[in-house]
Amino acid sequence: MTIFWLIAFFVFAVGEAVTVGLVSVWFAVGALAAMFATALGAGLWLQVTVFLGISALALALFKPLSSKILKPRVFATNADRVIGSAALVTETIDNTQAQGQVKVKTDGQVWTARSAQNVVIPAGTDVRVLRIEGVKVMVETL
Numbered sequence: 001m002t003i004f005w006l007i008a009f010f011v012f013a014v015g016e017a018v019t020v021g022l023v024s025v026w027f028a029v030g031a032l033a034a035m036f037a038t039a040l041g042a043g044l045w046l047q048v049t050v051f052l053g054i055s056a057l058a059l060a061l062f063k064p065l066s067s068k069i070l071k072p073r074v075f076a077t078n079a080d081r082v083i084g085s086a087a088l089v090t091e092t093i094d095n096t097q098a099q100g101q102v103k104v105k106t107d108g109q110v111w112t113a114r115s116a117q118n119v120v121i122p123a124g125t126d127v128r129v130l131r132i133e134g135v136k137v138m139v140e141t142l
Contacts, residue, residue, distance in 0.1 A: 001047060005035035022066055030055030082109065082129050087139060089113070093121040102127060102139060111137045 012028035034051035042050065086105045093100030093115050100121070102113040115121050116130050116138040127139040 001038045001044065002035055005031050005038055005047070005051075009035060022063065022070070026055045026059040026063070027051075029058045079132055082107070082111070082137065083131060085129050086142065087111075087113075087127050087129055087137070089121050089123050089125045089127055089139075092123050093127075093139070102129070102137060104129065111135075113137050113139050116140045 008031040009028050012024040012031055015024040016022070016028060030051040030053075033054040034047045037047050037050040082104050085107075087102035088105060089100070090103050090110065091099060091101040093102075093113050095114050095118050100113045100115070101110055103110050111129075112135060113127075114133075114136050117140060121127060121139070121141060126142045128142055129137045129139055131138045
């Protein structure tokens with residue numbers, strides 16, 4: 001049975017290396033513990049119990065910690081901060097002519113703009129920035 005648990009350990013370890021998603025590392029730890037139980041002369045039922053118990057324990061103890069550490073953090077960039085901001089149309093926005101500019105009121109940045117409703121918005125109109133698509137902001141009238 002030592003060979004079985006060693007093979008199981010390598011299968012789970014290789015599976016984890018391929019996925020890199022903390023999917024099977026818990027079972028690799030359990031298989032390693034079961035292999036040690038086998039070396040100490042444990043019976044099959046105890047080996048399986050050790051495997052399942054240690055796997056569950058490793059999952060319960062380390063999964064929340066690893067999820068917290070490996071969770072990608074999202075930081076707002078300067079561009080993201082204009083979303084939802086009020087802006088003033090400085091050049092008439094016309095999607096069919098591919099023209100238009102706005103000046104964001106909070107920070108004074110000038111952006112190429114397009115109408116989210118696909119309507120012409122004349123210069124001097126107050127608008128709100130809905131989203132960013134590439135290097136353009138999509139706006140709607142207030």
